Amino acid sequence: MASKSTTGNPVLETIKTIFWALLIAGVFRTLFFQPFWIPSGSMKETLLVGDFLFVNKMAYGYSYASCPSIRLGAVGLDVDAKDICGFMDGDNTRILGSEPERGDVVVFRHPVSGVDYIKRLVGLPGDKIQMKDSVLYINGTAVGLVDDGEFTEAMERQGPQGSYPRCENGSVGEGAACVKSRQIETLPGGVSHKILNIGLQATDNTGVYHVxxxxxxxxxxxxxxxxxxxVPQTAGGVGYVPFENLIGRADRIMFSSAGRSMLFFWTWRGDRFFKAIE
Incomplete structure (x- = not known):
């Protein structure tokens, strides 16, 4: 006689499958790599609006900031990294910690708002940092600078936020060329990268910051x-970032789209796929 096969409750099996998938994805994101979309132009031309990358969380070890924040406004879900890994918060240390290097492009958690930022590390603990006439000084010495022509992009809305770029050549019309001066900056230790300038403003001449x-x-x-x-945190800026707030290092762009959505395949930037971040 053939034995009767038994199957579990299909709804329960689906729930279990989703649970384990989310658990595995959460562990992977916490320990290894975190996806990150570039939402603004603050890192041009190294990173453009619409670049997609994975953040290497193994680079600096782990802290409470390594845990993901889950925010889904549509369903009222707002789980902060501190809600998950708050037990590691407060002592400014890391598990398996490794010091970042000057020149690294780093994703970190804002010390006040908790929002993820991506910037370049220019100042290490104990450094004296100052800006004079748009030139970065580290411990009293100007970094190396070489003029490198211009960076030109179209004056048009960029990314899901639909923001316009700022231009050194003044206010230009829709679709016109938006130009910025470009230089190659070399930091102590030898890391070289491109920087852009638009014009003199308050942050181009500062006092001395003691990190x-x-x-x-x-x-x-x-x-x-x-x-x-x-800009200090009290004035809406980033200020000094604690070691425990570092999330990971950005090493390579995996994908890039110049449009309002990654589904607009005609806006994909094929020359930026798998591009190393310098």
């Missing part, structure tokens, strides 16, 4: 269009 122990100083490569460590 505290256990903290880091970050700046955007698009120097005149970046909210970063040059």
């Amino acid at each position: 505290p122990e256990g903290h880091f100083f970050f700046m955007g490569d698009n120097r005149d269009n970046s909210t970063d460590s040059r």
Whole structure:
């Protein structure tokens, strides 16, 4: 006699499958790599609006900030990283911690708002940082700068937010050329990267910032269009970022789309797929 096969409750099996899939994805995202879309132009031209990358969480070890924040406004879900891994918060240390290097492009958690930012690390603990006439000084010495022509892009809405770029050549019309001066900056230690300038503003001439122990100083490569460590947290900026707030290092762009949605395949930037971040 043939034995009767038994099957479980299909609804229960589906729930179990979804649970395990979410658990595995959560562990992977917490321990290894976190996806990150570039939402603004603060890191142009190193990173463009619409670039998609994975953040290497193994680079600096783990802290409470390594846990993901889950925010789904449509269903009222707002789970902060501190709600999951708050037991690791407060002592500014990391598990299997490794110090970042000057010049790294880092994703970190804003010390006040908890929002994820991506900037370049220019100041290490104990450094003295200052801007003079748009030139970065580290411990009293100007970084290396070489003029590198211009960066040109179209004056049009960019990314899901639909924001327009800022231009050095003034207010230009829709579709016109938006131009910024470009230089190659070389930091102590030898890391070279491109930076953009639009014009003199308050953050191009600053006092001296003394980076505290256990903290880091970050700046955007698009120097005149970046909210970063040059502005203190009390004034809406980033200020000094604690070691425990680092999430990981950005090493490579995986995909890039110039349109309002990644589904608009005609806006994909094929030359930026798997592009190393310098």
